[in-house]
Amino acid sequence: MSQLSIVQLLYLLYAQAYSNGDTVTKSVVKSYLSKELQKEAEQSYEALIEQKLIESPKKNRLSLTTLGKKILVSNLQTTKYRFDSVKGPKVINIFIEYLQQVSSDSGNSSSNIEDIDFDIYVEKFKALYFEERKRQELLGVVAIYSRVIRQKFHENHPISQTVSDKYFERLKSDGKIFTVTEKNEELIQWAE
Secondary structure, eight states: OOOOOHHHHHHHHHHHHTOBTTBEEHHHHHHHSOHHHHTTHHHHHHHHHHTTSEEOSSTTEEEEOHHHHHHHHHHHHHOOOOOSSOOOHHHHHHHHHHHHHHHHHSSOOOTTOOOOOHHHHHHHHHHHHHHHHHHHHHHTOOOOBHHHHHHHHHHHSOOOHHHHHHHHHHHHHTTSEEEEEETTEEEEEEOO
């Protein structure tokens, strides 16, 4: 696996953290880099494209490739870089997500991780969804954030992040849930 420079590592991290769906603009990624590192942003972009760690499906938009995600995880494990300013919760969240992925993919995951199939996942997720919806209806406002409900699901049913992500995406593709993004938060609704 290749060793990334600090600016390349941050470029990949911010691209993943601030992607809207699958892609993010070059200017958004650059805006989160420090003034000092912004000078190297275009060079880093070109190098990452050349290494096939990012791709540009549309002009000025980019996304991480599968190889890019693997290299990012590998470099996050060994980096000595430490943030000296708060870049917002998205970066922290993506950091945690990658660390969870590393632990679940490395085989060092704890033995308490459940191995459930999709039908059981649907059953348990649906029950949690309606429990949360009922609780919110009593408060008068229903806004079920996918991030929050997925976190609650993991607290009650520890399954690997990779499997959970796959099953959640399948819920969406099978039309069992509908999603809408408002203010950078994904809201979900069960298809009744």
